[in-house]
Amino acid sequence: MSDHFLIVDDDADSTFLARRNLLQSFPQAAIEHAAHGQAALELLAQHEFTAIITDYRMPRMDGLMLVRKIREQGVHVPIVMRTAMEDLDRQAREAGVDYVLPWFRWRDLGEIVKELLHCHTPGGASSS
Numbered sequence: 215m216s217d218h219f220l221i222v223d224d225d226a227d228s229t230f231l232a233r234r235n236l237l238q239s240f241p242q243a244a245i246e247h248a249a250h251g252q253a254a255l256e257l258l259a260q261h262e263f264t265a266i267i268t269d270y271r272m273p274r275m276d277g278l279m280l281v282r283k284i285r286e287q288g289v290h291v292p293i294v295m296r297t298a299m300e301d302l303d304r305q306a307r308e309a310g311v312d313y314v315l316p317w318f319r320w321r322d323l324g325e326i327v328k329e330l331l332h333c334h335t336p337g338g339a340s341s342s
Contacts (some may be wrong), residue, residue, distance in 0.1 A: 218244040218261065222254040222268040222280060230321050232267050239324025255283060263291055265327050270297035278309045282300030285310035292330035
């Protein structure tokens with residue numbers, strides 16, 4: 215089964231960059247996009263994803279609320295939150311985010327997702 219990622223972001227440029235960086239590390243991956251949290255939840259009801267990449271600032275439902283809802287549904291895939299906010303780490307981890315990616319490190323997205331997937335697989339390294 216090939217990798218299947220969900221990008222949740224209301225900004226077209228950010229979505230483009232996330233898609234491009236994921237495809238550099240996962241060239242065979244299928245990538246879905248949701249422009250807001252409710253659309254993401256609807257996609258999650260229909261598909262299983264390898265990992266989720268979400269923005270923090272979005273209309274209607276911010277990334278923290280989305281992640282809480284995802285975790286309440288029992289979805290345990292890696293979640294990366296991309297943000298320009300510097301003081302979000304604690305809140306993000308409490309919500310269930312696996313990695314907070316600062317905006318200036320967007321080029322690292324693919325490698326970070328690879329590492330998270332390695333940590334989430336049986337026999338992978340511990341995430342602590």
